[in-house]
Amino acid sequence: MLVEGLFYLFATILVASAIGLIVARNPVYSALLLVLCFFTSASIWLLIEAEFLAVVLVLVYVGAVMVLFLFVVMMLDINVEEMRRGFTRYAWVGWLTAFVVIVQIVGLVAARRLGVDVTQGMVPLPADYSNTAHLGRVLYTEYLYPFELAAILLLVAIIGAISLTMRRRRASRSKMWPGKSPPCVTSACGW
Amino acid sequence: METGFNMANIARAMPEMYLAGAICFVLLVDVFFGEKRRGLTPTLTLLVLAVGAALTLLYANLPGREFLFHGQYVSDPLAVMLKLFGFLVAAIGLLYSRDYLQRRDMNRGEYYVLVLTALLGVFVIVSANSLLTVYIGVELLALSVYAIVAFDRQSGIAAEAAMKYFVLGAMASGVLLYGMSMIYGLTGTLALDELAQMASGTPSLGVTFGLVFIVVAVAFKFGAAPFHMWLPDVYHGAPTAVTTFISTVPQIAYFALAFRLLSFGMSGVAEYWQDMLAIVAVLSLVLGNLVAIAQTNMKRMLAYSTIGNVGFILLGFVAGNLQGHEAALYYTVAYVIMALGSFGVVLLLSRTGFEADELDHFRGLHARDPLAAAVMAILMFSTAGIPPFVGFWAKFNILQALWLDGHVALIIVAAAVSIIGLFYYLRVVKLMYFDAPDGLPAAQSGQGGVRLTLALNALAVVALASCQTCCCSLWRGLSASVSHRLNGSHFPPSSFILVGSVAGWSSLAARRAHNPKVVGSNPTPATNFPGISLGRLLLLPRSSISVPRSLRAFAAVDRYDGPRYECGLRTQ
Numbered sequence: 221m222l223v224e225g226l227f228y229l230f231a232t233i234l235v236a237s238a239i240g241l242i243v244a245r246n247p248v249y250s251a252l253l254l255v256l257c258f259f260t261s262a263s264i265w266l267l268i269e270a271e272f273l274a275v276v277l278v279l280v281y282v283g284a285v286m287v288l289f290l291f292v293v294m295m296l297d298i299n300v301e302e303m304r305r306g307f308t309r310y311a312w313v314g315w316l317t318a319f320v321v322i323v324q325i326v327g328l329v330a331a332r333r334l335g336v337d338v339t340q341g342m343v344p345l346p347a348d349y350s351n352t353a354h355l356g357r358v359l360y361t362e363y364l365y366p367f368e369l370a371a372i373l374l375l376v377a378i379i380g381a382i383s384l385t386m387r388r389r390r391a392s393r394s395k396m397w398p399g400k401s402p403p404c405v406t407s408a409c410g411w
Numbered sequence: 412m413e414t415g416f417n418m419a420n421i422a423r424a425m426p427e428m429y430l431a432g433a434i435c436f437v438l439l440v441d442v443f444f445g446e447k448r449r450g451l452t453p454t455l456t457l458l459v460l461a462v463g464a465a466l467t468l469l470y471a472n473l474p475g476r477e478f479l480f481h482g483q484y485v486s487d488p489l490a491v492m493l494k495l496f497g498f499l500v501a502a503i504g505l506l507y508s509r510d511y512l513q514r515r516d517m518n519r520g521e522y523y524v525l526v527l528t529a530l531l532g533v534f535v536i537v538s539a540n541s542l543l544t545v546y547i548g549v550e551l552l553a554l555s556v557y558a559i560v561a562f563d564r565q566s567g568i569a570a571e572a573a574m575k576y577f578v579l580g581a582m583a584s585g586v587l588l589y590g591m592s593m594i595y596g597l598t599g600t601l602a603l604d605e606l607a608q609m610a611s612g613t614p615s616l617g618v619t620f621g622l623v624f625i626v627v628a629v630a631f632k633f634g635a636a637p638f639h640m641w642l643p644d645v646y647h648g649a650p651t652a653v654t655t656f657i658s659t660v661p662q663i664a665y666f667a668l669a670f671r672l673l674s675f676g677m678s679g680v681a682e683y684w685q686d687m688l689a690i691v692a693v694l695s696l697v698l699g700n701l702v703a704i705a706q707t708n709m710k711r712m713l714a715y716s717t718i719g720n721v722g723f724i725l726l727g728f729v730a731g732n733l734q735g736h737e738a739a740l741y742y743t744v745a746y747v748i749m750a751l752g753s754f755g756v757v758l759l760l761s762r763t764g765f766e767a768d769e770l771d772h773f774r775g776l777h778a779r780d781p782l783a784a785a786v787m788a789i790l791m792f793s794t795a796g797i798p799p800f801v802g803f804w805a806k807f808n809i810l811q812a813l814w815l816d817g818h819v820a821l822i823i824v825a826a827a828v829s830i831i832g833l834f835y836y837l838r839v840v841k842l843m844y845f846d847a848p849d850g851l852p853a854a855q856s857g858q859g860g861v862r863l864t865l866a867l868n869a870l871a872v873v874a875l876a877s878c879q880t881c882c883c884s885l886w887r888g889l890s891a892s893v894s895h896r897l898n899g900s901h902f903p904p905s906s907f908i909l910v911g912s913v914a915g916w917s918s919l920a921a922r923r924a925h926n927p928k929v930v931g932s933n934p935t936p937a938t939n940f941p942g943i944s945l946g947r948l949l950l951l952p953r954s955s956i957s958v959p960r961s962l963r964a965f966a967a968v969d970r971y972d973g974p975r976y977e978c979g980l981r982t983q
Contacts, residue, residue: 365480369535369547372431376528376551379438380558383521 227267234260247293251286258282269345272352423486424479425470426463426494427538430531433459434524441520449518453509456523457502460530464498467491478540482602485540489670489740493537493663500659500747501530506864507755508652514763515650517563525562526656529555533664539671541601542591549587549632552664553580556657560649572648579641583631590624593617603676611679622680625672626687633665633721636694646714651761651768654710655754658717659747666743669728674736681731689729693824695722700832709757710768712835713750716794719832720746723809726821730812738808745793745805745875752790752868756783759861762852773839775848782862783854784843786869793872795836796829801876 234257241253258281265274345351359367421428437459441452471494476487505526512518532552539545557580561573595601597617598609610618627638634642646654673684699719706712724746727739760767760776760783777784793800806829813822 362481363483363543365483366541366543366547368431369544369551372434372528372531373547373551373554375434376525376554376558379521379524379528380554383519383525384558384561384564 223267227264230260230263230267234264248290251290251293254289255282255286258286270351272355275352420477420479422470423473423477424484424538426467427484427531427534429463429466430527430534433463434527434531437520437527438524441524445520449513452520452523453505453512453518456505456527459527460498460502460505464495467494467498478604482604483541483544484538485604485671486538490538490667493667494534496744496747497530497533497537497660497663500663500751501526501656503751503755503864503868504652504655504659507751507758507861508655510858510861511650511652511758511761514761515563516565517650517652522559522562525555525559529559529656530660533660533667536664536671537667539667540603542595542603542606542676543601545603545668545672546584546588546591548664549668550584552661553584556661559653559656560645562653563650566648566650568648569650569653572645575648576641576645579631583628583638586624586631587628590621590628593621593624597621603671606676607678609679610677614680614683618680619683622677622684623687625677626684626691629665629669629672630688630691630725632661632668633725634718635691635721635725636696636698636718637691639695639698639718642718643711643714646717647708647711647768651710651754651758651766655751655758658713658750658754662743662747662750666724666739669725670736670739674728674731685729685731688725689818689821692722692725692729693821695719695725696825696828697722700828700835703832703835706835707770708768709770709773709839710754712770713753716832716835717746717750719828720794722828723806723825726825727809727812729821730809730816730818732812732816734808734815735812738805738812741808742805745801745872748868748871748875749790749794749802752786752865752872753794755861755865755868756787756790759783759858759865762855765852770839770842772851773842774846774851776843778848779851780854782866786865787843788840789869789872791836791839793876795833797833799873799876801872804876 237253237256237260241250241257244250244253258277262274262277265271265277437452437455440455445452471486472488472491473486474488476485478485505523509518512522529552532548532550532555535544535548535551539548557573557577560576561570563569594606594610597615598606600606600609614622630636631638631641646658649657673688674681677684695718699715699717699722703712703715703719706715720742724739724742727735727737727742729735730738757768760772760780765772773787776787789800793802796802796806806825810822810825813825
């Protein structure tokens with residue numbers, strides 16, 4: 221009962237902040253509302269005992285990604301009107317996506333109604349089970365080798381991004397992108 | 412609880428562990444001392460590669476096959492051999508490109524670090540025994556290579572090449588991952604050795620689906636025909652030093668990728684992917700060899716030649732027997748050595764502001780730089796598959812394996828396109844020996860070490876061919892892994908193929924020689940090249956980069972008209 225009450229509380233906050241994120245005029249407010257979204261999602265994950273995911277969501281997304289977002293939003297002089305110009309033109313894509321997602325969610329819920337229980341066979345784990353400990357143990361034993369390699373992969377991404385974007389000579393920069401700062405290769409390429 | 416490794420068998424992972432440490436070491440040394448002493452990082456990198464090869468020989472070179480790191484990693488003699496070869500090829504490639512990098516202000520420490528990380532990616536693929544490890548290795552290699560393709564920031568065409576490579580490569584990675592996730596979802600295992608047992612017999616629809624995606628991704632990485640679009644642009648657009656690297660070291664990894672993923676992990680459903688690979692191989696053979704004729708740029712021509720050669724390597728996998736895999740391995744090694752030398756010559760000839768990558772730049776090379784011309788001639792003869800050189804034996808082994816498996820149609824296609832391929836390889840030889848230099852720059856002095864290495868590289872092409880039989884028996888032991896799929900097969904009527912191909916070549920040569928128009932219209936007796944009689948036999952039409960009229964259509968298929976894009980954006 222308590223868990224259900226908490227779920228509805230967090231879900232309401234989540235939906236409200238998600239709507240606020242879209243409608244807010246100030247991009248800084250939008251970014252802060254997205255942080256709120258992440259926090260409430262993390263709380264909901266805690267309710268379904270996915271504590272590792274919840275912690276990682278807060279640490280990585282709130283702690284690193286969103287801080288970076290906020291920096292960028294505050295540093296760059298974004299023309300909000302210009303950003304909104306294409307909004308109505310591409311609105312149908314958004315509606316279409318929303319429609320598909322809604323159909324999927326309804327389908328998932330309805331399947332349970334119709335007697336197809338997708339959660340069948342899932343057993344709740346014992347109370348003293350910690351998936352953080354389990355993940356940590358697996359990550360550093362069974363998956364040690366790929367884990368270390370993934371770390372090197374990140375190192376390569378850093379070296380590559382820096383060697384491609386860092387310019388020692390300033391003249392070439394102004395020639396390539398007159399009057400503007402160079403685009404951020406790192407984020408553009410999704411590294 | 413089982414820990415997965417102990418100190419005794421962890422030594423088998425020495426190459427990867429050492430290289431990972433060495434990358435950090437080189438990076439740190441470059442950060443602190445690289446600015447002041449420009450030559451330090453290149454020398455250190457060569458030293459790192461030499462020590463790595465020595466450590467691999469000392470610690471990892473153990474018989475038998477063993478799984479490490481909870482089955483994520485496999486160590487066998489094939490892996491050790493490919494890693495040693497990787498160290499060697501990377502070192503020679505860096506030696507060739509050192510001067511080039513210096514002249515183009517690309518001699519920064521990051522280049523060497525990225526080359527080492529790419530090599531680590533190659534090693535990871537070579538020793539992978541899990542879909543996860545394969546994927547991480549592919550990404551490690553690909554990310555490093557994207558970065559070094561775009562390394563020359565003054566060059567718009569390099570940026571374009573890198574952008575194309577990155578976008579298409581990211582898509583291929585996605586395709587690979589999608590296929591892997593399907594296979595994993597349906598078999599419930601990531602380990603390739605378990606997968607070999609799980610996925611066997613008639614595959615379900617889902618497994619077939621995943622298999623198609625994996626084959627597409629492997630073909631993309633190889634640059635095989637319907638998925639070859641990126642390859643000519645990247646080879647042409649990248650700085651020649653980078654082209655030298657990406658046409659050699661990653662090829663080792665792609666062989667291993669196909670071997671570990673398909674021949675090993677998917678051995679249970681081999682006949683399904685072999686049919687797919689056969690189509691890809693034939694398309695690559697035909698397209699690579701025909702479109703190469705229409706090229707006027709050396710790097711681009713060699714790129715299409717790569718596509719053709721990849722077709723041959725894939726044919727080895729199509730044959731599917733032990734001979735086929737051996738032949739594919741032999742072909743990969745031979746091809747890497749030949750590509751290394753060919754691009755090495757292009758690197759040697761380039762000057763500041765002069766790339767030396769057009770076919771026209773090779774006119775009269777014999778008069779200007781006899782050594783470079785001789786090396787290039789040997790490599791071109793070898794790549795074309797002319798008998799005394801290693802390229803012939805590589806092709807011959809593939810055809811032999813196909814014969815054993817009964818693919819007569821594939822043999823005919825492969826032999827036919829080899830003969831077509833003679834045209835553009837020998838055109839280079841003709842340009843070098845029978846055309847006037849026309850005021851092209853003379854050989855520059857210095858670079859003695861590079862010249863010596865190039866000469867050794869060309870000699871290796873001859874030497875490898877002469878010890879072909881002993882190498883083959885050596886590799887037979889090495890690639891014992893596929894032996895479970897081998898059913899005892901007797902020695903083939905190989906003389907039939909030998910006689911057939913020699914007859915084909917000689918009839919073509921004779922037709923050329925007896926065509927009075929061709930010989931008569933060539934008034935350049937010119938050089939005192941000792942092998943001139945052989946050259947005369949294989950004489951080609953006069954106008955240097957002439958394309959037979961019937962083949963002009965292929966010029967329209969692909970002709971690069973200089974940089975059209977800058978930094979991925981259309982400029983005009």
